[in-house]
Amino acid sequence: MSNEAASGAADDARVTPPLPALPESVRGVFASDRLDDLTRYAEMLATDGVVRGLIGPREVPRLWDRHLLNSGVLMAELPEGSSVADIGTGAGLPGMVVAIGRPDLRVTLVEPLLRRTTFLNEVVETLGLTNVEVVRGRADALHGERTFDVVTSRAVAPLDRLLEWSMPLVAPHGRLVALKGSSVSEEIEIARPVLEKFLCAEPVVTALGEGISEVPTNAIHISWADPGRLPSHLIRKAGASKKAKKKSGKGGKKRVV
Template sequence: MFPLERLPLAERYAELLATEGVVRGLIGPREAPRLWDRHLLNSAVLAEVLPTDSTVADLGTGAGLPGMVLAIARPDLRLTLVEPLLRRTTFLEEVVAELGLDNVEVVRGRAEELHGKRTFDVVTSRAVAPLDRLLGWSMPLVAPKGALVAMKGSSVAEEIETARPVLATYKCAEPEVFVLGEGVVERPTCALRVAWADPSSIGWPLTRGSQRKGRNRRRPRAH
């Protein structure tokens, strides 16, 4: 899961989460004893479905989950950790500096602020929002041949059905659901992958008609 030579980095990151992460309110005190099972290993198995040498944006990364874990487990990936809160980005930058992770960029801001400016091979997130809202934040950042790859819970099937109109508006392909880490970790990870139906004709920017409809709906912002 972690290459042997990268394991000390993962161990140090876990220590920082359990100490500075708790002190700064990034991780709950009750989570500290179960960081490996519920957070690090749970995030690390996501690396199984990420293409080699890809660029990855982790939206609402918080304390760096899953983005920082993926950067440690897969040095071939180039991670951009997107987070609006200063206390979190400060912690992330300190972790990057201490661990010497030259494949990580920390960006303070919201996903929408990168729309039209950046695209990535993979856009990931963990417990950020239901799929219908997540698509609006993520798909504008997905490269033509890239995909949204989000960590999801047991309600993923219901989320897909609720998001059908948004999936159609953005011209997305049929979502794929993967269960990762079975027989390896105590809590397998459910991952959802959404790509463009036709990379040569993506559904963003939206047409004017779709934009007007979107403005009539209240759109929460990514956290």
């Protein structure tokens, strides 16, 4: 490739397509008073998100349907007033979307990469969201420290690995609700040993967004088989964490994430 051609290709890569207008399908899922904040978030994704490498420029034309609406249909699965952890949230999908659309939820966005958490904090500040907490770290750093009514994720890892990260964060009467693709049935079969290890109930798969989104979403729901009998290794870890906190006393410093 000539230098001139290479320069032209680089220029094309830097050109970001404009964000499409708000589609009617989104209006049907989100309350009207949430659309301004959702649109502002979409604009931030389509500009700063692209510049910082959080999403690719080719995703901008399909941002509404493939990403925001695809995440927003999860809202119908979340109980009113529940605490939600979105692990590996990246640029905030689906966690930031459901936090914008459902101000009754308490949403914790868990993400290890600084450039992503910086962007997420900027979105929270720009939109004035009071129901969102951004935690920089891996999901397993919260094991034994916190639990949530719902733990969710989108395209983070195969189900067997996702269970290892997510189930220790699920409250006794809570559940994992992960957004998955068309291979969800195969993932469940591969994850059978891990489901048994964690004493999980039989997974339930629901189709979200049918007739609304061009890309329907599969949600896999996994609860504890017996909320009164959690796996012993989880109980030990939580107990050890509480013992360490007690030993540290009031003079211990709280780690800021």
